[in-house]
Amino acid sequence: MTVQLNHTIVAAHDKKASARFLADILGLEVSPQYGPFVPVEIPNGVTLDYLDSPGAITPQHYAFLVSEDDFDTIFGRIREAGLTYWADPYHRRPGEINHNDGGRGAYFEDPNGHNLEILTRPYGSGG
Numbered sequence: 001m002t003v004q005l006n007h008t009i010v011a012a013h014d015k016k017a018s019a020r021f022l023a024d025i026l027g028l029e030v031s032p033q034y035g036p037f038v039p040v041e042i043p044n045g046v047t048l049d050y051l052d053s054p055g056a057i058t059p060q061h062y063a064f065l066v067s068e069d070d071f072d073t074i075f076g077r078i079r080e081a082g083l084t085y086w087a088d089p090y091h092r093r094p095g096e097i098n099h100n101d102g103g104r105g106a107y108f109e110d111p112n113g114h115n116l117e118i119l120t121r122p123y124g125s126g127g
Helices: 015-026 068-080
Strands: 007-012 038-041 047-052 061-065 105-109 115-119
Touching: 007 015, 015 038, 015 047, 015 068, 068 105, 068 115
Parallel strands: 007 047, 061 115
Antiparallel strands: 038 047, 105 115
16 A cells, blocks of 8 residues: 655645745745645645634644755755754754754744754664
8 A cells, every 4th residue: 555645734824924934944946826725845745735824823843854965955044044943842952953863953933833843864763
């Protein structure tokens, strides 16, 4: 059996600004609006479909596996933007990155409070 994640909906206060934020940080493109959604396609084919949501947004976690070179580039954009970043998902280690499984990782928030993560090694991959 083959199962692949195709897309997920991301709640946002401003779907266009939120999609632009993610695309700019990761170096991706915002796709044209499709119905009520503003999609950002990740290179593995998964699409994050941003949707305006009234009221409070429950923060979610989105992790992006990147190469070592891409980590450097993306992390540079995070720092250039003046974003706070953490080495851990609980935000107890500000201004640090982690070296889990022999790779590197960092957490940062998007404008809606979603906890975004970039990492160079999948969890449990050793190292």
